[in-house]
Amino acid sequence: MTVQLIEQGLPVLGPESHVIGNFRFRDQKGQVIDNEMWEGKIVVADFFLTSCPSICPKIVYQLKRVQAYADKNILISSFTVDPERDSIATLKLYADRMGIGPNWLLLTGEKIGLYRFARKDLMIVATDGDGGPNDFFHSENLVLIDPSGGAAGVK
Numbered sequence: 291m292t293v294q295l296i297e298q299g300l301p302v303l304g305p306e307s308h309v310i311g312n313f314r315f316r317d318q319k320g321q322v323i324d325n326e327m328w329e330g331k332i333v334v335a336d337f338f339l340t341s342c343p344s345i346c347p348k349i350v351y352q353l354k355r356v357q358a359y360a361d362k363n364i365l366i367s368s369f370t371v372d373p374e375r376d377s378i379a380t381l382k383l384y385a386d387r388m389g390i391g392p393n394w395l396l397l398t399g400e401k402i403g404l405y406r407f408a409r410k411d412l413m414i415v416a417t418d419g420d421g422g423p424n425d426f427f428h429s430e431n432l433v434l435i436d437p438s439g440g441a442a443g444v445k
Contacts, residue, residue, distance in 0.1 A: 309438070309439040310325065310328070310411045310412065310435060310439045311325070311407075311410070311411050312324065312325050313325050313403075313407050313411070314399070315369070315397040315398060315399040315403070315404070316378055316397065316398055316399060317378075317381070317395045317396060317397055318378060318381035318382045318384070318385045318390075318395070318396040319378075319382065320378045323367075323395055323397060325439075327365070327395075328365065328367075328435065328439070329437075329439075330363070330437050331363050331364065331365045331437060332363060332364045332365070332434070332435070332436060332437060333364075333365045333366070333367055333433075333434070333435040334353065334356060334364070334365075334366045334367070334432055334433075334434055334435075335366075335367045335368070335369065335412055335414075335432065335433040335434075335435060336349055336353070336366075336367075336368050336369070336414075336429075336431070336432045336433070337368070337369045337370070337371050337408055337414060337428075337429050338350070338368050338369070338370065338371065339370055339371050339372040339375070339376060339428070340370070340372070340375070340376050340380055340381065340384045341372065341375060341376075342428070345428075345430045347388075349430065349432075350368075350388050350390075353366055353368070353394070354388075354389065354390075357390075357391055357393060357394055360393050362393065363437075364393065365393055365394075365395065366393065366394040366395070367394075367395045367397060368394070368395070368396050368397065369397045369398075369404055369407070369408065370396070370397065370398045370404070371404070371405075371408075371428060373398045373399060373400065373401050373404060374401065376398055377398070378398060381396040381397075381398060384396065412433045412435075413433075414429050414431055414433055
């Protein structure tokens with residue numbers, strides 16, 4: 291497979307000096323995952339929910355194509371937007387059912403922390419919100435994070 295670079299580049303999210311901050315979430319195996327796991331890696335991040343019948347399965351299918359060519363320096367990190375329903379056990383079942391491999395993390399945590407991370411660090415959503423009971427977003431966008439922690443948006 292030949293990879294062609296886009297000459298015009300991807301849009302950088304936030305100021306050029308923006309770097310992803312510290313985080314701590316749990317993956318589908320119950321392991322704590324933090325920002326050190328991303329150091330030196332290219333990360334493709336997205337937000338999903340396991341009960342989504344529409345865009346999420348399509349994104350998973352496309353990310354599986356990325357996974358097929360990914361080496362140990364590329365990590366896919368999918369964050370749930372529905373942590374109350376997407377428990378660690380639910381994420382594990384979803385990973386098994388969808389054929390998600392070892393270089394792909396399904397992450398969950400406190401809703402407030404997940405939503406803050408999406409908005410302030412990954413900037414995947416332009417809406418304001420507090421991660422409270424009435425706050426919800428669903429995005430088909432991906433974020434590409436370079437090995438130094440800078441983020442670029444991908445549609």
